[in-house]
Amino acid sequence: MNSPLNLGDLITRACNREPESIAIEADDCVISRADLFEQAQIVKAILLAAGASASEPVHVRVSNLPSDFSAVLGIWLAGCVAVPIHRTTPLSACEAIRKKTNARFQLDITDSSAAGESLLTSLCADAPAFRSQLDGAAFVLFTSGSTGSPKGVIIGHHAFAMKLMAIDAMTHFKPRERTLLVLNITFVFGIWMSLLTLISGGTLVITKKLGSAELVDRLQEHPIDRVGVVPTMLRGILALVTQGHDMKPCACLRQIFTGGEQLSELLADQVEAAFPNADLINIYGLTETLSCDFFQLSNFRRIKPFALGLPASGVSYRIVDELDLPVKPGQQGELQIRSPYLMAGYLDDLDLTVAAHSDGFFKTGDLAFINSEGDVQFRGRQKEIIVRGGNKVTPMEIEQAVIMFPGITTAMATGIEDDMLGEKIHVLIVPSIPSSVDFERLQDFLMGKLEKYKVPDVFYTAECLPLGRTGKADRRELKMMIAGGLLIPAAIKQIGRTVA
Missing domain, CATH: 3.40.50.12780 (ANL, N-terminal domain)
Structure with missing residues (x-):
């Protein structure tokens, strides 16, 4: 040996x-x-x-x-x-x-x-x-x-x-x-x-x-x-x-x-x-x-x-x-x-x-999961799953849909506690041009990409994603920023429309 x-x-x-x-x-x-x-x-x-x-x-x-x-x-x-x-x-x-x-x-x-x-x-x-x-x-x-x-x-x-x-x-x-x-x-x-x-x-x-x-x-x-x-x-x-x-x-x-x-x-x-x-x-x-x-x-x-x-x-x-x-x-x-x-x-x-x-x-x-071609596709961390109204949602699925919308550079989704739904879906987006996102159009776009319960409830905008100590984008930092009131909602989903 x-x-x-x-x-x-x-x-x-x-x-x-x-x-x-x-x-x-x-x-x-x-x-x-x-x-x-x-x-x-x-x-x-x-x-x-x-x-x-x-x-x-x-x-x-x-x-x-x-x-x-x-x-x-x-x-x-x-x-x-x-x-x-x-x-x-x-x-x-x-x-x-x-x-x-x-x-x-x-x-x-x-x-x-x-x-x-x-x-x-x-x-x-x-x-x-x-x-x-x-x-x-x-x-x-x-x-x-x-x-x-x-x-x-x-x-x-x-x-x-x-x-x-x-x-x-x-x-x-x-x-x-x-x-x-x-x-x-x-x-x-x-x-x-x-x-x-x-x-x-x-x-x-x-x-x-x-x-x-x-x-x-x-x-x-x-x-x-x-x-x-x-x-x-x-x-x-x-x-x-x-x-x-x-x-x-x-x-x-x-x-x-x-x-x-x-x-x-x-x-x-x-x-x-x-x-x-x-x-x-x-x-x-x-x-x-x-x-x-x-x-x-x-x-x-x-x-x-x-x-x-x-x-x-x-x-x-x-x-x-x-x-x-x-x-x-x-x-x-x-x-x-x-x-x-x-x-x-x-x-x-x-x-x-x-x-x-x-x-x-x-x-x-x-x-x-293993896709139809036999390759592994990553869907995020188990502990990051959002449970909204009893439905389990992976943040990555939401993020992938959001960044397909023109004018959005990157995005990060997380779940925030809610008395009615257990958690609501909050998303921070980084637009390529500040103040350039039409949130009603974005919601319509996402309704065509995601099941209804996966469409985000609250949107925020920022110049960059929050970072952790390793220099990587950090979802825990986003949760703390939202809980601490450091981010102001740019749009909130209501029945049938998004209010900016």
């Missing part, structure tokens, strides 16, 4: 193969692979001198600095487990994570040339007890649960390394290619893009936080081969086009990865028109499944725009009802995923880990 793969070993080999090649390029420095490995060795020595033990969780503060990568690599070389926490995370959230991990050490390296014990902070005096579930773990990534309590997702070295190989088989990262890192490396999307770039011999290009205009300028003025963004960022770029921003060709850009939200057909077409030389690759996956379970490649999407795409090698799936029994084609149910690349479990929470699985499949909590 082959030995388990280790991400630290894979990066070390890449460093040894071409030590003088550029691993990371930042605004104010360039880090060779030799530099990256040397700095990681310093981190390793500091941890071992402090008494860090094998498989011990170590907090590491990150914000996409070059030194963040040497810190993570150093943690792995010391045999420890990296727990990345963004430098802007509030103290209360940091403490909640510390209570979950029982970590005694925290690394925070803001100057890549710094060295010494001052890089390491003591969080508590006692070493955490050995946890067998952390044996062979690379990361503990914290995600918010439906209750708001953070869940620690344990990601193993071997599983993640194998998933990177499966991703590369679909996307073909090459040596010397340059990946512009926009996504945070506290999230699995940003992490896998960074690791795969470094392991394949490419260069990570990192810069200060980019707005839409700065991102476009960077892509146009520097040799960048690929970038990963969430759809919100893509919408921001396209807004520049409507405002007359000069969209010069990005000759080097060959791949745009996006994920984390549903990618509409309209948005995909607009992005491809703005970046004709690049392949737009939409991915589906969760932190617990190590991301990238389905790939909607450009050629696939042009033929089947509503399908999730092709599953990664080794990934299988099923769609089941509330009893975990398979549903018939065309029938909606929960999408569940089985692969060799699943998480090792939730940290110190066996009950939650067991509840998240069924017969070896991970329960995604996402709704989907």
Whole structure:
């Protein structure tokens, strides 16, 4: 049997193969692979001198600095487990994570040339007890649960390394290619893009936080081969086009990865028109499944725009009802995923880990169905279902109908409590031109697209969708904005007509 793969070993080999090649390029420095490995060795020595033990969780503060990568690599070389926490995370959230991990050490390296014990902070005096579930773990990534309590997702070295190989088989990262890192490396999307770039011999290009205009300028003025963004960022770029921003060709850009939200057909077409030389690759996956379970490649999407795409090698799936029994084609149910690349479990929470699985499949909590062509179509989150007058409605179905109306860029639907109906359907729309929506015409249009009970009850308008902490459009934020009176209805449906 082959030995388990280790991400630290894979990066070390890449460093040894071409030590003088550029691993990371930042605004104010360039880090060779030799530099990256040397700095990681310093981190390793500091941890071992402090008494860090094998498989011990170590907090590491990150914000996409070059030194963040040497810190993570150093943690792995010391045999420890990296727990990345963004430098802007509030103290209360940091403490909640510390209570979950029982970590005694925290690394925070803001100057890549710094060295010494001052890089390491003591969080508590006692070493955490050995946890067998952390044996062979690379990361503990914290995600918010439906209750708001953070869940620690344990990601193993071997599983993640194998998933990177499966991703590369679909996307073909090459040596010397340059990946512009926009996504945070506290999230699995940003992490896998960074690791795969470094392991394949490419260069990570990192810069200060980019707005839409700065991102476009960077892509146009520097040799960048690929970038990963969430759809919100893509919408921001396209807004520049409507405002007359000069969209010069990005000759080097060959791949745009996006994920984390549903990618509409309209948005995909607009992005491809703005970046004709690049392949737009939409991915589906969760932190617990190590991301990238389905790939909607450009050629696939042009033929089947509503399908999730092709599953990664080794990934299988099923769609089941509330009893975990398979549903018939065309029938909606929960999408569940089985692969060799699943998480090792939730940290110190066996009950939650067991509840998240069924017969070896991970329960995604996402709704989907198999269409007439045998492809998976995504319908949104189970917990986001709107129950209006006893009828179950998925927000995505409403959103897809709304954005078909001329003059609407994007939309977000949610259910808001109502004494009579249980919930009413509220929709926030982003018009291409402010104050340009004829709501009576919109309602008539939707009556021809949706069953009557699915036609929204209340409309709002805004310049953009509300965002969560990951930079993705966030339905919970919309609910809070409506509940807090931060949005004023632009139109309310009444019997037979819509009042604006």
